[in-house]
Amino acid sequence: MNKIVEKRLLALLNRRKAQKAFRRLEDSSHLIDFCSNDYLSLARSSELQKSIEEQSLNQPLGATGSRLLSGHYNLLDTLEEKLAQFHQAEAALVFNAGYNANLGIISAIARRSDLILHDEFIHASIHDGIRLSAATSQSFGHNNIAELETLLIKNSQKTIFVLVESIYSMDGDAAPLRSIQKLCQKHDANLIVDEAHSTGIYGKNGAGLCVELGIEKTIFARIHTFGKAIGTHGAAVLGSQILKDYLINYARPLIYTTALSPHTTQSSLAAYQLLEKKGALYIQELRERIAYFQASICKQTKYTYIKSASPIQCLIVPGNEAVTQLSALLQKEGYDVRPIRTPTVPAGKERIRICLHRHNSFKEIEQLIQLINK
Numbered sequence: 001m002n003k004i005v006e007k008r009l010l011a012l013l014n015r016r017k018a019q020k021a022f023r024r025l026e027d028s029s030h031l032i033d034f035c036s037n038d039y040l041s042l043a044r045s046s047e048l049q050k051s052i053e054e055q056s057l058n059q060p061l062g063a064t065g066s067r068l069l070s071g072h073y074n075l076l077d078t079l080e081e082k083l084a085q086f087h088q089a090e091a092a093l094v095f096n097a098g099y100n101a102n103l104g105i106i107s108a109i110a111r112r113s114d115l116i117l118h119d120e121f122i123h124a125s126i127h128d129g130i131r132l133s134a135a136t137s138q139s140f141g142h143n144n145i146a147e148l149e150t151l152l153i154k155n156s157q158k159t160i161f162v163l164v165e166s167i168y169s170m171d172g173d174a175a176p177l178r179s180i181q182k183l184c185q186k187h188d189a190n191l192i193v194d195e196a197h198s199t200g201i202y203g204k205n206g207a208g209l210c211v212e213l214g215i216e217k218t219i220f221a222r223i224h225t226f227g228k229a230i231g232t233h234g235a236a237v238l239g240s241q242i243l244k245d246y247l248i249n250y251a252r253p254l255i256y257t258t259a260l261s262p263h264t265t266q267s268s269l270a271a272y273q274l275l276e277k278k279g280a281l282y283i284q285e286l287r288e289r290i291a292y293f294q295a296s297i298c299k300q301t302k303y304t305y306i307k308s309a310s311p312i313q314c315l316i317v318p319g320n321e322a323v324t325q326l327s328a329l330l331q332k333e334g335y336d337v338r339p340i341r342t343p344t345v346p347a348g349k350e351r352i353r354i355c356l357h358r359h360n361s362f363k364e365i366e367q368l369i370q371l372i373n374k
């Protein structure tokens with residue numbers, strides 16, 4: 001490495017250390033899980049593991065190429081048919097991850113003359129998709145319908161894409177999707193909803209928040225990811241057949257990468273089959289834990305609680321140092337709870353983010369809350 005570059009990298013790393021925001025890779029699998037996105041506990045399901053093993057025998061290990069070359073195989077078609085039926089869409093297109101799906105659709109779909117309007121709290125993968133697209137973009141305040149409508153009216157001569165999440169990954173709060181959808185319909189804007197954190201949790205058997213609200217047919221595209229409640233890896237864009245054909249032809253993050261392995265595709269298919277059988281029960285078990293957490297935290301928290309009906313629960317602990325100290329203490333006691341620090345969230349809004357799962361016992365939840373408030 002050239003000395004100038006080395007000096008630059010070290011300066012930026014030292015800045016992170018000074019801000020108490022230096023990131024490290026650590027194995028936390030020995031701790032009690034209040035951190036992962038495995039909300040329905042499918043990633044640790046022995047029932048799911050058994051069915052994947054049985055169905056994956058004799059499959060090739062790798063996809064061997066892009067989906068447009070040697071990497072496409074029948075099982076991907078089967079998964080896409082299942083996804084379209086499960087999430088109630090005309091068509092589904094599988095990508096290697098939610099990150100790639102967001103990059104793929106946003107960069108391919110919006111033209112230079114178009115406008116992208118997005119919630120200020122959208123995920124980094126959506127920001128990166130916007131950066132890759134030729135369109136101009138503007139944010140509106142978090143869940144601020146009035147501001148969104150003003151922007152829609154002001155730019156009525158343009159083709160507009162509106163980008164939101166159904167459940168926001170940092171606070172776990174829901175978008176006012178019905179109102180947003182109505183506004184988009186009224187102003188002829190194309191709504192794209194990232195359902196990463198509602199997949200498996202809302203709607204029939206986990207079909208998503210748009211399905212729960214009965215608005216799925218009017219949404220331009222929905223992104224469902226498999227790395228969270230589905231317990232596997234990958235993602236899909238749900239929409240029309242025209243959109244699917246367009247993305248196969250123009251979405252570079254789909255075209256220029258090796259497809260998912262047959263084992264991974266089989267895993268997602270098996271997870272969806274399991275949800276069809278047991279999704280309602282699993283969601284109920286998760287909801288009981290969320291209700292328990294909410295009731296208990298409201299009685300006794302000394303921190304500001306960000307109200308959320310989703311598995312993502314946050315307590316504001318201002319300052320990188322304070323929030324890091326609290327999560328270190330919780331980790332020392334055996335609980336995997338992570339700090340969300342500046343610059344990920346604005347200064348003063350640092351928080352601990354507690355993810356609830358089907359595999360968390362009521363006792364573990366109670367003990368965690370007591371430790372937080374000690």
Ligand SMILES: Cc1ncc(COP(=O)(O)O)c(C=O)c1O
Binds near residue numbers: 099169196226
């Ligand atoms: C809202 C949202 N969208 C997209 C992604 C990316 O999904 P994946 O992990 O499958 O790349 C995430 C994951 O962190 C997310 O929270």
